[in-house]
Amino acid sequence: MTIAGTRSGTHAAGAGLAAAGVRLRILATSDLHAHLLPFNYFSDRPEQDVGLSNLAALIQRARAGCPNTLLFDNGDTLQGAPLADAALSDLMPRGDTHPMITLMNALGYDAATLGNHDFDFGLGALQQALAGARYPVVLGNVDWMATDPGPVRPGLILDRVVVDEDGAPHRLRVGVTGAVPPQVMRWARAHLQGRIDVGHILPAMSQQAAALREAGADIVVVLAHSGLGHDTDASEGENVGRLLARIDGVDAVIAGHTHRTFPSAEEPPTPLGGTPMVQPGCWGSHLGQIDLDLAAPPIGSGRPWRVRGSEAVVTAATDIRDEDRERLWDSLQRMPGLQRDILRSHRATRRYSARALGRTAVPFETYFSLIAPCAATQVIADAQRAAAVPLIRDRPDLAGLPLISAATPFKSGGRGGPLEYTDVPAGPLLLRHAADLYGYSNGLILLRASGALLRDWLERSASAFNRVVPGAGCAPQPLLDRAFASYNFDRLDGLRYDIDLSQPARTDAEGTLCHPGPGRIRNLRLSDGRPVEDTASFLVVTSTYRAAGGGHFPAAQACETIHESTDPVRDALVAHIMASPCDLDPVIEPSFRFTPLGGATVVVHTGPSAAAHPDRVHALGMTADGTDEDGFARYLMRI
Template sequence: MSLCGDFARNLGQETEGLSRVHLRLLATSDLHANLLPYNYYTDSRDDGVGLLRVAGLIAAARAEAPNCLVLDNGDTLQGAPLGDVAVADMLPCGAPHPMIDAMNAIGYDAATLGNHDFDYGLEALEASLAGARFPVVLANAVRRDDGTSFLPPSILLTRLLSDRRGQLHEVRIGITGSVPPQVAAWNRTILGNRLEFTDTVSGVAREAAALRGRGADLVIALVHGGLGDGGDTGDLAEGAENTAQAIAGLADVDAVVAGHTHEVHPTTFDCRPATDRTPIVQPGFWGSHLGIIDIAIESEEPQRRGTARRWSIAKSRTEAVPTSGDNAERASALRPVLRANPRLRRKLAGQHRATRRFTGREIGACRVPLNTYFSFVAPCAATQVVSDAQIAAARSTLAQDPILSGLPLLSAVAPFRCGGQNGPHHYTDIPAGALQLRHAADLYVYPNFLAILRTRGRDLRCWLERSASLYRQIDPDDASPQLLVDHAFAGYNFDRIDGLLYDIDVSRPARTNASGDQLFETDGRIRNLRYGDGRPVQPDDQVLVVTNSYRAAGGGHFRICEASETVVTDANPVRDHLVRYIREANAALSPRPSPTFRLCGFGRAEVVVETGPGALGHTERARELGLVHRGSGEGGFERFALMA
């Protein structure tokens, strides 16, 4: 089964003095420390994730095309328990980061960084990158102390590429990369002011022009950012987060690898002539896809001896190939690679055992199951445990401050593993009984730090309006089934604020789009906002909200959080506080979800909630919430009707 279709066979006729070369770019992004096809949260095999699954596709793609570059677009080192173990146990002992080790063995040619690669701090990041046998580039990060680039801003690779007649040609390929500048705010707690992150578009434009000046025949931009709106670069605000399409419009850029938003682009073959826009590929997340850009370049024999050839792009073809489904056989091409590299096999086995031992440490117990299948319908015990831990940590921190400790203390929590774009099996589902360290990582995936904001009553409403954009608008006069949840909305942005009571009227239009980068003039969805004791929240009330460092910096486009005063930034991650809370409990936990929010505005509509198939194992909870199973939906989700 061919990965390149007819592209390589249809490069066109070569004439005297004209050479055509097929160059294939293979790209990964947002692997998030998923190396093996294994889910450490559930301690079970998962064939839907893992760099090693993609490595099989890489091997198959290389076998079809003699001229390949393998590239990674960042968010590689953090996101799964393997990343936590690497930082806690492996790097301090001088061992290489498992992801970097595997990328060396696979033979990556270059990479850039994502925002989450900075989550463990500069020392851990630099220790991880020290083992890389491929260049890692970044155009928009400089050290504040001396103004030097944190990493090389670009690299010029010289490759001997063969044409259709087998003749070799020297082609110079420039590669640069960028990361969202918001990482400076999102990770300020651990990075401090040691790095400055500048605008991605101007940074890539500068490096692309410099690469051309150094003789680059092609320039590839590894953009750790989503596609964006596709407008002209002049339409983008300085420091925009998702700029891949804008960067593709730069004159000196020939191909773009996008990432960050966990989307897949294109969803079908995208073959275009050279006169069309620059090809872009976005290869999903966790090893779900391999991005492929096939480029046909051509060059005429120079008229003067000693003059370098000038290459131009004749056409390109872009594809994001899934590692599941029909491509499982291709992914299995990794087996001969591992057989040929027994050292890597042994190291992978040892790293896997170390991760299972680390995540299997027992920390406590819980009397009730903790799951997120219905977190968008009503508050759940899974997020309540996190909220209780945050409140306990905040009270301890504030105890010595009489002014702050006298203000109302609220807690903002969100489900992290809750389906959406990550698929129907991406849910927390912890049974009642013993709690292990992997369960704490399941409940709180990211190494965010505890933060406490001082804000006003009117700001709480704005905060909650952003969260309420999770829901599709429901027509209360339409009795036909209507889907409630917008899967394009990242579930980790659905904050509920424990300590408040409020209604969410889903018949009203949302205040923001799913990503939060567009604001709409509407009356909003939040109704009847009051404290837990029933008192109305007044606009000028001062309150404290315990949250995390990402949200405090405005992460997720929560502008009101960024504008609020951060009165405390704790030196410990929220997950550490959660583990401590579980360990120090006098008995097994029995969290009781606070009422917090109630959905309304359904009218005559049959509102349909899509959730993971694991929800079928929690029928009692579904009945409590008034949910009736309506069968399977698209993409592997199960559908429940919400009987209001």
């Protein structure tokens, strides 16, 4: 286990702690996405700022600083990296505990909840994984109907003995419940429909908090696999953290799902209804911590515990000191079985990821995938189209409809950071390369869409860009909105369209409608030049996530479902690679371009390794312009 790093700042919120009373420390992880070790299986090399094992040193340090400490996980734990796929493969012995849960057991988690991606492999795989957990799992907004919930319960009370600052013991009953976005019923419909039902988060958490209080809980903690959202969000929303913080009877909220950190430099501490909240990033990038200063009631008084103050911080995984490493190493030396199990999982994942699929004659990189169509998105589009053709062959009512393939560059910087890009070199294609190109377990789906819905679909993707003032006389303007997640930039292969950046985007980065005007999409037509009429019908092959409106695509959700499969899109990509009789060299369709803006100069921020692809830089007419303070490479381009 390799642990390294440099000092990183933390951010605090709330009032300072009082000098007396009981300090309860709540530690939290979220959105680990099967990142067990500081290792990138896509590139097959170490990556020091991720991994639950890195956080182990910070967890030990935090526990050493407070005798009353609880550790929780906030979901999206079992999916998202090659380790998750390898855990279900033939390389892992049947009956073995899931590698993530093995380490979580060793770290002594007190409880956990589930995220939407924990359902991606189906309820059977989820129950099998949870069977190995030695900690309880809570989920308070799910009706399991006739399905066995296994170890999952709506909420629970942790009965603990805590000590105050004078060393006197007290009994503290901590209520814990959890929630998952109700949209998971759409995103994982093929797995969940008719087996469970997921209700809205806010009413469920209000009910669970009241029930836990009634059952004797002194304080209540909500593990919400939900982002902070906005104060004005609808109660049925996907990200309702700020509203959760206002529920009576809730003393602390752990947020997640959106992979952000809170508090952060970009989103400084703000009042959250008096309830402390923390969101600890993703992939093991940060450890969340909430310290509650509690006033214990006099013994026998019958009075409740009282929260007198709080402090919330997030600490980066790289914030590990030499003494943290030494303490963790001493602990591991006493657990040779744990070391053996983790090393075996690591080796099995590397073997799994190294399975050969085929070869490519060109690199598959995503450094400029939001600027122009590329080979990386083209191979995904081609694979999806190949998988859809047999579904249409025996449907004469569909045979004459144009087939559109919605392809996405899942890793293309933005809020993912300057290293979050796919870069597969020409040569052998391995399973880890396919997982790098398509990292999610979304099923493949075939939709029927109108031309009007396709236009609205593209308008949402066009929110990836800032507005650009036309004309050559302006100073260079930033092109990409870094708050936009690149996995929401769909290129509709089979269409041709222009994007007019002089106009405001209809939605912001999160999908909220801001400008309901004409939008940015111009000259929408088929690849043969025929215009796309609003009332015409088209077929679209995409992912079940997008078809359910995932990423805030209401146009995709409004389409008619023709065929839905639980088979992942990535399986179609693997099949496409393996079926190629020669090295892959996809013909890149010129789906989109920017409307000329009189020579306006824009700044394109991308990964520093884009410099290794000079032919691509030259073809796009770009000029290198150094590196910014966040580590992104700057390129200048005229539109």
